[in-house]
Amino acid sequence: MERFIKCITSLRLTVVCLAFGIILVWVGTVAQADEGLYQAQARYFKHWLVLGATMFGYEIPYLILPGGYLIGTVLLVNLVAAHIKRFQFTWKKLGIHVTHAGIILLLVGQLTTDLLSRETQMRFAEGETRIYSESGQQNELVFLTDAANPDEDEVVAIPEALLRRGEVHHPKLPFALRVKQYHVNSRIRERGPMVDTGAPPATEGIGAKAVLTPVPETRSMDERNLPSAIVELTGAPGLTGTWLVSPLLDLQEFKVGDRRWRLGMRWSRAYHPFSVQLLKTTHEVYRGTDKPKNFQSRVRIENPARKENREVDIYMNNPLRYEGLTFYQYQMGRDELDQNRGTSTLQVVRNPSWLTPYVGCLAVGGGLVIQFMLHLAGFISRRRKQ
Amino acid sequence: MMFSEQNGVSAVAVRSGAPASAHVARAPGAGLRILALGWTALALLAAGCRREAIAVYTVPKDKARPSAMAQSSPRVQPQPMLSWVLPADWKQKAAGQLNVATFSISGAGGEQAEVTITPLTNLSGRDVEIVNMWRERVGLDPLSREQVETQFEPVTVAGESGRMFQIDGTTKLGKEQNAAARIVTVVVHRPDASWFYKLAGDASLVEEQKPAFLQFLRTLRIQESSETESADGSAKPSFNWQMPAHWTEMPAGQMQVAKFAVPDRGTGKAEVSVSRFPTDTGGTLANVNRWRKQLGLGEVQENELASIVSVLDPANPEARLVDLTHDDRRLLGAIVPRAGIYWFYKLVGDAKAVAPEREAFIQFARSTP
Numbered sequence: 001m002e003r004f005i006k007c008i009t010s011l012r013l014t015v016v017c018l019a020f021g022i023i024l025v026w027v028g029t030v031a032q033a034d035e036g037l038y039q040a041q042a043r044y045f046k047h048w049l050v051l052g053a054t055m056f057g058y059e060i061p062y063l064i065l066p067g068g069y070l071i072g073t074v075l076l077v078n079l080v081a082a083h084i085k086r087f088q089f090t091w092k093k094l095g096i097h098v099t100h101a102g103i104i105l106l107l108v109g110q111l112t113t114d115l116l117s118r119e120t121q122m123r124f125a126e127g128e129t130r131i132y133s134e135s136g137q138q139n140e141l142v143f144l145t146d147a148a149n150p151d152e153d154e155v156v157a158i159p160e161a162l163l164r165r166g167e168v169h170h171p172k173l174p175f176a177l178r179v180k181q182y183h184v185n186s187r188i189r190e191r192g193p194m195v196d197t198g199a200p201p202a203t204e205g206i207g208a209k210a211v212l213t214p215v216p217e218t219r220s221m222d223e224r225n226l227p228s229a230i231v232e233l234t235g236a237p238g239l240t241g242t243w244l245v246s247p248l249l250d251l252q253e254f255k256v257g258d259r260r261w262r263l264g265m266r267w268s269r270a271y272h273p274f275s276v277q278l279l280k281t282t283h284e285v286y287r288g289t290d291k292p293k294n295f296q297s298r299v300r301i302e303n304p305a306r307k308e309n310r311e312v313d314i315y316m317n318n319p320l321r322y323e324g325l326t327f328y329q330y331q332m333g334r335d336e337l338d339q340n341r342g343t344s345t346l347q348v349v350r351n352p353s354w355l356t357p358y359v360g361c362l363a364v365g366g367g368l369v370i371q372f373m374l375h376l377a378g379f380i381s382r383r384r385k386q
Numbered sequence: 387m388m389f390s391e392q393n394g395v396s397a398v399a400v401r402s403g404a405p406a407s408a409h410v411a412r413a414p415g416a417g418l419r420i421l422a423l424g425w426t427a428l429a430l431l432a433a434g435c436r437r438e439a440i441a442v443y444t445v446p447k448d449k450a451r452p453s454a455m456a457q458s459s460p461r462v463q464p465q466p467m468l469s470w471v472l473p474a475d476w477k478q479k480a481a482g483q484l485n486v487a488t489f490s491i492s493g494a495g496g497e498q499a500e501v502t503i504t505p506l507t508n509l510s511g512r513d514v515e516i517v518n519m520w521r522e523r524v525g526l527d528p529l530s531r532e533q534v535e536t537q538f539e540p541v542t543v544a545g546e547s548g549r550m551f552q553i554d555g556t557t558k559l560g561k562e563q564n565a566a567a568r569i570v571t572v573v574v575h576r577p578d579a580s581w582f583y584k585l586a587g588d589a590s591l592v593e594e595q596k597p598a599f600l601q602f603l604r605t606l607r608i609q610e611s612s613e614t615e616s617a618d619g620s621a622k623p624s625f626n627w628q629m630p631a632h633w634t635e636m637p638a639g640q641m642q643v644a645k646f647a648v649p650d651r652g653t654g655k656a657e658v659s660v661s662r663f664p665t666d667t668g669g670t671l672a673n674v675n676r677w678r679k680q681l682g683l684g685e686v687q688e689n690e691l692a693s694i695v696s697v698l699d700p701a702n703p704e705a706r707l708v709d710l711t712h713d714d715r716r717l718l719g720a721i722v723p724r725a726g727i728y729w730f731y732k733l734v735g736d737a738k739a740v741a742p743e744r745e746a747f748i749q750f751a752r753s754t755p
Binding site: 132149152153154158170 | 438439440441442443444445446447448519
C-alpha cells in the first residue's frame with residue numbers, strides 16, 4: 001500500500017502524465033485533419049484509451065495512447081493525493097494551496113463540462129417562434145400521438161444510438177420497433193419514373209416513392225451526415241410493412257386501432273420552458289465584400305412561468321444568457337421559400353460549469369502571486385535584518 | 387427535463403467529493419480511500435451521463451413547415467391530353483406509375499430500347515441537377531454548370547421548345563447488365579409540369595431510333611385538360627360525377643382524375659379511382675395483366691381474355707369489365723372508350739367490402755361524367 005501511495009503521489013507520475021498529455025494533444029490535433037473535429041475530440045480526448053490513430057493520411061493501427069480522461073484522472077488523483085499526503089497548513093504555503101486548488105478546479109471543471117454541457121441550435125425565419133433547439137450532431141427517432149390535451153402531442157423519442165441495436169421496445173409504444181437498416185449518412189430523392197426500376201426502400205409512406213442511397217460518413221466540419229433507417233413496426237394488429245425515416249422527410253402517419261401515430265426521424269431536440277420568437281434579422285457586411293460586419297437578431301422571449309415578455313438583441317460578441325443557457329448569434333440567411341424573409345440560427349449552449357475555467361485560472365494566478373509576494377516579503381525582511 | 391436531472395445528479399456527486407478530500411490531511415490513508423471512492427463515483431457518473439435513454443414527454447403540437455422533399459413532391463393536378471403518330475417499330479405498353487405513355491422498341495439483333503413520357507413537378511431552372519442525376523445513374527461523374535450547358539441541343543416538341551441531352555454509359559437498361567447504354571432525354575418546362583421524353587436502351591438501337599424519336603416528338607399534340615379556374619385560382623376538373631351517395635370523394639392521386647372512398651361497414655376497406663388517357667395504354671390485355679399483378683396474380687395470354695373480361699355496358703359494346711379476386715382482395719376494373727378518350731375505373735379493396743359495391747360501381751362506370 002505504501003508503495004502504491006508513493007507511486008500515485010510521486011512527481012515523476014506528474015511529469016509522465018504531462019508528457020503523455022503533450023503527445024496526445026499533438027496526435028489528436030494532427031488527426032483532426034483526417035478524422036474531423038468531432039470524431040477526433042471524442043476518440044482522443046473523451047476516451048480512456050486511444051487505440052490506433054490516423055495521421056497525415058496514414059492509419060497507424062497499433063498506436064496505443066492513454067486518452068484524455070485517463071491522463072486527466074491520473075493527474076487529478078496524483079495532485080490531490082500528493083497534496084493530502086504532504087498537506088501542512090502554514091501561511092508560507094498559502095499560495096501553493098491556492099494554486100493547486102485552481103488546477104484541481106480546472107481539471108474537474110473540464111470533466112463536468114464534457115459530461116454536462118450541450119450545444120444545440122435554434123433555427124428560425126422572421127416571425128417564427130421556437131420552444132426547442134436542435135442538436136447539430138445527434139438525431140432521434142420519434143413517435144408522436146395525440147395527448148389528452150388536443151393541442152399537445154405525446155412524444156416518445158428514441159436516441160439514434162439505440163437504433164443500431166436492432167429492436168426497441170417501450171411500454172408507451174403499443175408495438176415493437178425493428179430496425180432493418182440503418183445508415184449513418186445517406187441521400188434520399190424521389191423515384192424517377194424513367195430510371196428507378198428497382199424496389200423502393202420501404203413499402204409504406206414516402207419510402208415507397210423514394211430512392212435511398214447510402215453514402216460514406218462525412219467528417220467534414222462543413223457537412224452534416226443525413227442518417228436514415230428502414231424500420232418495421234410489429235406486434236400490433238393491422239400494422240404491416242416497412243417505413244423509411246430520415247430527418248429529410250416529414251412525419252408519416254399510421255394507425256394502431258383508433259389511435260393515430262406519427263413516425264419520423266429528426267435532429268435531437270431539447271425543449272425549453274419558454275419561447276423565442278425571431279422578430280427581425282440584421283445582416284450587414286463590409287462594403288464590397290462578403291465579410292460579416294454585423295449579424296443581429298431581435299427576439300422576443302416569452303416565459304409564462306416568470307410572467308416575462310421582453311425583446312432582446314443578440315449579436316456577435318453579445319450573447320443572451322437566460323435560464324442557464326447562452327444564446328450566441330451563429331448564422332444568418334434568407335428563407336428558401338421567401339427571399340424577403342431573413343433567417344437566423346442561434347447557437348444555444350448549456351454549460352453549468354462555465355465559470356470553473358475563469359475561477360480556476362484566477363486561483364492559479366492568484367496563488368502564484370501570493371506565493372511570490374510571500375517569498376518577496378521574506379526576502380526583503382531578511383535583507384533588512386542583514 | 388433530462389438536462390435538469392443530469393445536472394442534479396452530477397452536482398451532488400461533485401459536492402460529495404470535495405469535503406472528503408479536505409479532511410484527509412490528518413489521516414492520509416483514510417483520505418486516499420475516500421478520494422478513491424469519490425473518484426469512482428465520478429467515473430460511474432461519467433458513464434451514467436453518457437448513457438442514452440428513451441425519453442417520453444408532452445409538448446405543444448408542432449407547426450413546422452414541411453420538409454424539403456415534401457415541398458418538392460409533384461402536385462396533384464389534371465394533366466393535358468397527348469396524341470401522337472407512332473413510328474412503325476414502336477409498341478405501346480401499359481404506362482408505369484408516373485408515365486403517361488411507354489413504348490418499347492426491339493432491334494433486329496435483340497437490342498432493346500424504351501420510350502417514356504413523364505410529367506414531373508416543375509423543375510425549371512434545375513437542368514444542371516437533372517443532367518447530373520441521369521449521369522449518376524449510369525456511373526458518370528457530375529459536370530459543372532458550364533459543362534452541362536454545352537450538352538444541350540434545342541428541339542421542338544408539340545410546337546414548344548425543349549432541350550435535348552444525351553448520356554452514354556453502362557447500365558441495366560439493356561438486355562445485359564453493364565452493356566453500352568445511351569439515354570436521350572428531351573425536357574420541356576411547361577407551366578403545369580416539367581415533361582420528360584426519354585429514349586433509353588442499348589446504344590446502337592438508340593442511335594438508330596433517334597431520328598424516329600425526334601420525328602415522334604414533332605408529331606406530338608398536347609391538348610390542355612378541360613378544367614376551369616375556380617375563384618381562388620386553383621384548377622379543378624369540371625366533371626359531373628354520378629357516383630352513389632354513400633361514396634366519399636377523396637383527393638385524386640397522381641394520374642387520376644378522381645378518387646372515392648367506400649364507407650367501412652366493418653368488412654374492410656375499398657376505394658374507387660378514375661383515370662383517363664388518349665389511348666388504351668397498351669390494350670385490354672396489358673391493362674388486365676397490370677391489374678392482375680396488383681392483386682398478386684400471374685399474367686394471362688390473349689386467348690384467355692375472353693373468359694375473364696365481359697362487356698360492361700350493352701349500350702357501349704367496346705366498354706370492358708374485369709372482376710379479379712385473389713385471397714381476400716378483389717378488384718373490379720372497367721375500360722370505357724368515350725369520344726376518343728379511354729376512361730379507366732377501378733374498385734379495389736377487401737373482397738367483403740368490394741362485393742356489395744359491385745352494382746354501384748358498374749352503374750358509376752356506365753354513367754358519363
